[in-house]
Amino acid sequence: MTPQVFFDAVTLGFEYSLLAVGVFITFRILDMADLTVDGSFGLGLACSAVLTVAGHPVLGLVVGAIAGACAGCATGLLITKAKINPLLAGIITMTGLYSVNIYVLGAPNVSLLGVTRVFDPIIEATGLPDDVVKMGLVVLIAAAAVAILACYFHTESGLAVRAVGDNEEMSRASSINTDAIKVGGLALGNGLVGLTGAILAQYQGFADLSSGTGMVMVGLASVIIGEVFGGHRSVTWGLACAVIGSVVYRLIIQFALAINLLDANALKLVSAVIVAVFMALPAVQKAMRDRSTRAAARNVMERLLAEDAEALVGAGQKEAANDR
Known part of the structure; x- marks a missing residue:
């Protein structure tokens, strides 16, 4: 594995780290197997691509995150109000979002080549290489997200989210609105997933409808790898380990490709x-x-x-x- 390939794998690992953090919130903290991820990732990617082509790359990131959060809210409402099994609710939302993503994107794929992306003004202002700027920005976003979430989960609202995930019945007995917490937690997790898709669209320079396929597996792999190496200590440590797991996962994949152990189809x-x-x-x-x-x-x-x-x-x- 060459240094450049290693660098690219680490950068991509940090880029997908917010996906891992979003899955960690729903899978570990809320204790829900949320399958909305594939759809919310594609929705964030589509929104970002469309707005970037229109000349609003920063707005594309914001709208991508909000769109992902709305997808999480839809799943949460199906779970809490319609009393649908969480797995089925995630599948329903994910399936519906496939058509929504087609309408938003307007085509099977959209190219962002020649369009100003969120990285370009920084590259022009600093004169640094593209790879360095992309790496620095995704690391900064991941670090800021982990820091903000670590602080949030030690607030009263964040502790309520953790309590609902640990013991829903006891939380309800303590006058916590568990339905609102579930909807909010799913919105938070899928908002991060949508932001990941929004960043990826501008990072790779194109948006494709198939990009969201299998994202829940990528997120789970990152979370599990992070827990194996880091263990179960605290929420803050778990968030950090999700980021580390995302990077390690990408390095494992890249190493397997580098030694010709598998091809891209596998x-x-x-x-x-x-x-x-x-x-x-x-x-x-x-x-x-x-x-x-x-x-x-x-x-x-x-x-x-x-x-x-x-x-x-x-x-x-x-x-x-x-x-x-």
């Missing part, structure tokens, strides 16, 4: 395998610990039995000597 398969392997690791580690504990207990028992047997033999020999 990326989704690799994502699924990575998620399965890293999700199975805790169970494997637990089984190994249990096996080690049982082996240690067996050794202690055998040693005690051997000592008891020696004591009995010694007592028998002593009695025999006394009888003589």
Whole structure:
């Protein structure tokens, strides 16, 4: 893997880090398997592309995040008001958003080549290379998002979100509006996913309707990898580990491509395998610990039995000597 390829993989990992953070919020903090991600990612990407072509790249990022948040609200309302299973609600919203994204984008794909993107004014002002500016901007956005969310989840509202994810019944008994918290949490998570799509459209220079396919798997892989390396300590640490997991995930994919272990058509398969392997690791580690504990207990028992047997033999020999 060349230094340039490594640099590009790290940059792309930071670019997708907000997706991982959004999935972390819904998957870990709210304890919901939200499948809206594929649709909200594509919606943010489409909104950003259309507004960038119209000459408003910064507005494209803002609207992309808001559009993703609206998608999360739609899923939240289906869950809380229509009483639909969270998995089904996410599928319904994701399916509907596919058509919405077609209408927003207006074509199967849109090119942003020759159009001013959010990176271009910074490149012109600083004279730095494109890759350095893109890397710096996505790292800055990811760091700011993690810092703001870390502060938020220690406020009263943020603690309420965490409480609903930990124990919904107890939260409801404590007069917390759990329905509003669920809708808000899903809006927050999918807003970050929409912002990821909005940044990606300008980062890669084009928007394609198929770009959102499999994003929930990418987000899950990043979260799981981050937890395997970082463990479960705190919400702030979990947010940071989601970012780290996104970078590591991209490096794993790039390493597999670099050694010709797979071709580009197998990326989704690799994502699924990575998620399965890293999700199975805790169970494997637990089984190994249990096996080690049982082996240690067996050794202690055998040693005690051997000592008891020696004591009995010694007592028998002593009695025999006394009888003589």
